[in-house]
Amino acid sequence: MKKIIILTAMTKKFIIGYYEKLPWNIPEEIEHFKQITTEKIIIVGRKTYLSMNVESLRNRQFIIVSYSGLLLEDVLKLTKLKDDITVIGGSEIYKQTLQFATHAIISIMNTNYMGDVFFPNFNIYEWHIDCIENRNRFYVLQISKIGVSVM
Numbered sequence: 001m002k003k004i005i006i007l008t009a010m011t012k013k014f015i016i017g018y019y020e021k022l023p024w025n026i027p028e029e030i031e032h033f034k035q036i037t038t039e040k041i042i043i044v045g046r047k048t049y050l051s052m053n054v055e056s057l058r059n060r061q062f063i064i065v066s067y068s069g070l071l072l073e074d075v076l077k078l079t080k081l082k083d084d085i086t087v088i089g090g091s092e093i094y095k096q097t098l099q100f101a102t103h104a105i106i107s108i109m110n111t112n113y114m115g116d117v118f119f120p121n122f123n124i125y126e127w128h129i130d131c132i133e134n135r136n137r138f139y140v141l142q143i144s145k146i147g148v149s150v151m
């Protein structure tokens with residue numbers, strides 16, 4: 001099994017989006033996103049994809065899921081045995097992928113922001129904390145699912 005990595009950024013109240021966009025504009029967090037996703041295969045929901053400035057995000061392969069196009073469940077089946085994949089949201093996609101995820105990289109904002117989209121509930125006891133880094137305006141928490149071995 002290869003890694004299925006959830007990549008997200010949230011407030012301490014699990015807010016991830018506001019009016020179809022990110023609630024914040026933090027260049028260092030965008031750089032972090034770019035660094036993690038460069039040369040990677042990325043799964044993204046149709047709504048999140050449309051909200052992104054993809055011109056600035058070359059050198060990565062986006063797989064955009066939509067009920068009128070590629071289904072998430074089919075993409076997960078196809079990519080299972082080949083490469084690591086990074087799942088970049090949004091909320092609907094995280095909700096359906098959490099059960100399959102092996103790792104998560106979570107930026108946690110130091111400040112509160114207003115929002116209307118939330119990261120789904122998940123059971124933190126299923127996860128092991130691998131690393132926490134302070135990046136000034138946010139923390140980066142890296143966790144892996146307990147009991148899952150990855151090649």
Ligand SMILES: NC(=O)c1ccc[n+]([C@@H]2O[C@H](COP(=O)([O-])OP(=O)(O)OC[C@H]3O[C@@H](n4cnc5c(N)ncnc54)[C@H](OP(=O)(O)O)[C@@H]3O)[C@@H](O)[C@H]2O)c1
Pocket residue numbers: 007008009010015016017018019020021022044045046047048049051065066067068070071072073088089090091092093094096117
């Ligand atoms: N802070 C963060 O890290 C972060 C990351 C990502 C997104 N966001 C924010 O989250 C918000 C968007 O999230 P969202 O939950 O509203 O939308 P989303 O998850 O980005 O996209 C939802 C769309 O994905 C498609 N979809 C969902 N499940 C599917 C499945 N099983 N198979 C195929 N297609 C499927 C559907 O597209 P169709 O309608 O075309 O069928 C659905 O409308 C925005 O505010 C965005 O900025 C934040």
